[in-house]
Structure formats: structure tokens, C-alpha cells
Amino acid sequence: MQVSIVNNLAEVDSLQWNQLITDNNPFCKHEFLNALELHNCVGKQFGWIPRHIIVTENNQLIGAAILYEKYNNYGEFVFDHVWHNAYETHGLNYYPKLTCAIPYTPASGVRFLSSADNQKRVFPALLDTIYKICEKINASSFHCLFPNDSEFKWMKSQKLFIRNDCQFHWINQNYVTFDDFLANLKQKKRKNIRQERSKIQKLGVNIRQLDGNTATQIDWQNFSNFYSQTFLEKSGTPTLNLDFFKSIAKTMPEQILLFLADVDGQCVAGSLMFKSDTHLYGRHWGCCEQIDYLHFEVCYYQGIEYAIEHKLKVFEPGAQGEHKVARGFIPTLTKSTHWIKDQGFKQPIKDFCQMERQHIKKYMQQVNTHNPYKQS
Numbered sequence: 001m002q003v004s005i006v007n008n009l010a011e012v013d014s015l016q017w018n019q020l021i022t023d024n025n026p027f028c029k030h031e032f033l034n035a036l037e038l039h040n041c042v043g044k045q046f047g048w049i050p051r052h053i054i055v056t057e058n059n060q061l062i063g064a065a066i067l068y069e070k071y072n073n074y075g076e077f078v079f080d081h082v083w084h085n086a087y088e089t090h091g092l093n094y095y096p097k098l099t100c101a102i103p104y105t106p107a108s109g110v111r112f113l114s115s116a117d118n119q120k121r122v123f124p125a126l127l128d129t130i131y132k133i134c135e136k137i138n139a140s141s142f143h144c145l146f147p148n149d150s151e152f153k154w155m156k157s158q159k160l161f162i163r164n165d166c167q168f169h170w171i172n173q174n175y176v177t178f179d180d181f182l183a184n185l186k187q188k189k190r191k192n193i194r195q196e197r198s199k200i201q202k203l204g205v206n207i208r209q210l211d212g213n214t215a216t217q218i219d220w221q222n223f224s225n226f227y228s229q230t231f232l233e234k235s236g237t238p239t240l241n242l243d244f245f246k247s248i249a250k251t252m253p254e255q256i257l258l259f260l261a262d263v264d265g266q267c268v269a270g271s272l273m274f275k276s277d278t279h280l281y282g283r284h285w286g287c288c289e290q291i292d293y294l295h296f297e298v299c300y301y302q303g304i305e306y307a308i309e310h311k312l313k314v315f316e317p318g319a320q321g322e323h324k325v326a327r328g329f330i331p332t333l334t335k336s337t338h339w340i341k342d343q344g345f346k347q348p349i350k351d352f353c354q355m356e357r358q359h360i361k362k363y364m365q366q367v368n369t370h371n372p373y374k375q376s
Contacts, residue, residue, distance in 0.1 A: 001121065002056050003129050009034045012054060016061035020113035022148065024255070026274040026281070027102040028066065028109045031251035036103060039244040046239050047072040048103050053129050055114075055122050063122030064113040065130065069137065070099045075239065077106035077319050078145045078163060078336045083349060087140065092342065094140045098130055101145035104239060106167070106319040107281050108146040108334065116150075123154050134341055142339040152335050160337040161353045164360045166367070168322070168329035170300075170315035175308045178301075181328065189326055189372040196293040197301060205294065206262040207302060212253025219260060220245045223270040226286025240284075245272075259302050261287075261294060271298045273306075280307045282317035300327050326372055331364040 006012060014030035021028045035041075042048035048068045055063035073080055076099060087094035100111045114122035130142050144155060156162060175181045182190045210219060224242040231238040249256055257273040257280070269287035273280055285299050300317060307315045317324060325331070338353070340346050 001062070001125060003125055004054055004056075005129070005133070006052050006054055007050050009037055009050065009052060012052070012064070013061065017064065017113070020061065020064065020110070020115060022110050023276045023278055025109040025276045025279075026252060026255040027105050027107060028111075028113070029252060029255075032248055033066065033102075035244050035247040035251065039241055039247060041239050041241065041244050042068070042103050046103075046237070047074060051098065051133065053126055055125055062114065062118050063126060065100055065126045066102065066111055066113070067130065067133075068099050068101070068103070069139070070097050071095045074237065075104035076101060076143075076145055078143065078165065080143070082352070083141075083345075086345070086348070090344075092140070093138075096137055096139045098134055098139050098142045099145065100130075100143065100147075105283070106146060106334070107279075107316055109148060110151065111144050111147045112151050112154075119150070119154070123151075127155075127158060131339075140341055144337045146334060146336060152337065155337040160339050161350050162357065163336045163338060163353050164357045165334045165336075166331050166360055166364050167316065167319055167334050168324040169332040170304055170307070170317070170329045172307055172311070172313050172315075178305050178308060181304060181308065184374060185328060185372050186374055189328075193301070193327060196296055199293055200291075200297045203291065204263065205291065205297070207298065208260045208262065209302070209306070210258040210260065212249035212256040215249055215256075215258050217246070219258065219267070220249065222260065222267045223258060223272060223284075223286070226270050226288065227272075227284050228286075229288065230284075230286040257303075257306065259298050261291075261298055263289070263291070269294055269298055271302075273303055275310075275312065278313045280312045280315045282315070296327060300324070300329075304328065322367065325367060325370055328372055330371065330373075331367045333360070333364065 009030060017030040026032055037050060047070055051067045051069045053065040053067055054061060084094040112123055112126050134142060173184060182193060220242060224245055227240060228238040255275055257275060259271045260267050261269040268289040272284040273282050280303055282299055282303055285295060303315050340349050
């Protein structure tokens with residue numbers, strides 16, 4: 001085995017990289033990650049510097065880690081402000097740190113790429129290399145965000161600290177139609193959803209369902225404008241750009257789902273989703289005109305209908321949002337793993353993680369008292 005670090009994913013063979021991805025996860029694919037780099041969506045300006053690790057054997061890629069050198073926690077969705085503040089209070093640098101994650105994407109998936117046969121060899125090599133990089137650049141810590149189950153279990157066995165959080169996911173109970181889904185809901189929830197959808201229809205809103213092949217240049221320009229406006233209105237940073245959207249539309253068209261809403265022939269809103277072999281992922285939304293309930297229609301109901309029609313098992317609409325529960329999304333535990341280099345901070349951060357896990361457990365129990373589904 002040979003282990004090396006690449007700062008440019010274009011140097012890695014895309015076919016060999018993609019062969020190591022489970023469930024055809026769109027965010028882990030070479031096309032998606034490479035587009036982020038090519039179109040300056042990551043880099044020093046955003047504090048996401050690529051430091052991918054690759055493992056080869058006989059000139060064949062057998063393992064990799066999706067890795068970034070980080071100088072902020074923007075776009076991670078696993079918040080460590082408290083840790084950063086604690087370091088600063090004691091006169092220590094929290095940054096740089098190493099983060100194994102998909103930039104700006106709170107969706108679970110493979111982070112340590114390897115075939116099942118090679119995991120016992122590849123995973124230790126990747127983690128050992130990460131520790132060596134931390135030592136070389138004087139990084140405070142290593143964080144693996146939203147790993148898949150096999151990676152999580154292995155990292156837990158390596159005594160990495162565990163953090164939990166909660167998202168709201170929709171689970172397909174082998175529904176055939178949207179009405180089948182509604183029939184599983186309590187009467188009040190079912191009535192509210194029908195009323196919301198009816199109001200959108202009465203306003204004459206036309207929803208267009210597109211993919212990378214059918215969306216036009218104008219469609220992507222409109223959506224890019226919506227995306228940027230959403231971040232600017234919230235004083236955020238629109239890291240993605242039109243060239244990125246057009247690039248992934250060309251390189252992975254079947255895994256992209258773009259819903260655009262038109263009123264009187266004018267495009268007024270849109271949502272961007274991605275799909276794997278089993279999951280639908282809602283990622284971005286924006287609009288130029290505020291219309292009641294349009295966000296729910298474009299971001300949730302259209303996605304649920306699509307997941308039912310294409311027999312996708314899970315719809316992950318993104319992070320946060322208790323309002324999703326009333327619309328059929330249920331609390332779902334998310335996980336991340338963490339390693340801290342400084343001996344003095346290990347125990348306090350371990351205690352923090354343990355208390356946080358208990359808080360998340362109680363929170364999910366509380367939210368589940370508002371479960372929208374009928375009692376079985």
C-alpha cells in the first residue's frame with residue numbers, strides 16, 4: 001500500500017474513486033467534489049482547503065479520505081463554537097483543524113472510501129495519516145461529520161469521541177401514492193397538508209420538475225439567483241455559484257432534481273435536490289417572491305411525491321426545522337466522531353459530548369410526543 005495526500009481531486013481517477021462509494025451517494029462522488037474545487041466553492045477564501053488522502057496498491061485506488069484543512073466551522077452543521085471559545089480563553093489556537101466531511105452538506109455518507117474487503121487495512125492507514133497531518137500542521141483536532149454506519153462503528157472502536165444531533169427525515173413505508181402517505185397521518189395533519197397544497201394550486205403556481213438534462217441555462221441562472229439571495233438575506237455566504245450548478249448538471253445529470261415554481265410565466269422560486277440509489281436529499285431553496293406555503297410545496301411535498309414514485313426509501317430534507325414534523329418528517333439521530341490532540345481538553349470535551357448526547361436523546365423523545373402518524 002502507498003498513502004499520499006492530494007490537494008486537487010482532479011489528480012485522482014474518477015472511475016476508481018466512484019467505485020469505492022456506497023449507495024451511489026451524489027455528494028461523495030468525484031464529479032461533485034471536483035466541481036467544488038474547480039469552481040472555487042472551496043479553498044482558502046472559504047476555509048475549506050482540500051487535503052484528501054488516497055491509498056493505492058499496484059496503481060489501483062483502494063482507499064481514500066474526503067478531508068479538508070479547516071480555519072472556521074462554516075458549512076459543517078456540527079457546531080463547535082464552544083470548543084473554539086474554550087481554546088481561545090486558554091490562549092490556544094483551535095484552528096487549523098482537520099475535517100472529514102462534505103462541504104456545506106449535512107447528509108450522511110461515506111467519508112473513508114474503501115471496499116468492504118480492504119477496510120481492515122485501509123481505515124487504520126487513513127486515520128494514522130490524519131494524525132500525522134495534525135502533528136505536521138499543528139492542528140488541534142480531527143472531526144468526521146455524518147459518516148456512514150460502518151465508519152462510525154470503526155471510529156468509535158478507536159475511542160474517538162461521539163457527538164449526536166437530530167434531523168427530521170421522511171421514511172417511505174412502501175407507499176404507492178401521496179394519498180397513501182396522507183392516510184397514515186393523523187386527521188388534523190392530513191387536513192392541513194391538503195389545505196396547504198390546495199392553496200398553492202388555487203394561486204395558479206406551476207411546478208416544473210427538472211434534472212441535469214432538462215434544466216436550461218436560464219433555469220440554472222434563476223436558481224443560482226434564488227440561492228444567492230437566500231444567503232444574502234440571512235447575512236450568510238453563498239459559497240456555491242452558477243458555474244458549479246452547471247457543472248454538476250452536466251457531469252451527474254440523473255442525480256440532480258430541480259423543482260422550479262412559475263407564476264404567470266415567471267420563475268419565482270426553486271429547490272435543488274440530489275438522489276442516491278435509495279435516498280433523496282433536499283439541499284437548497286430560494287425565491288424572489290414570498291408566497292404562503294410555497295416553500296412547503298417545493299421543498300417537501302414535491303420531494304415526497306418523487307420519493308414515492310421512484311421507490312426511494314428515505315427523504316432527508318436538510319438540517320433543523322421542527323416544522324417538518326407536522327409534514328411527515330420524524331426525528332432521526334445523526335452522528336459525528338472527534339479526536340482532540342491536547343491532553344488538557346480531552347476529558348472536558350468528552351464530558352461535553354456525553355452531556356450533549358443525553359440532551360439530544362431527551363429532545364428527540366419530546367419531539368416524538370408530536371408524532372404526526374396514526375398510532376399503530
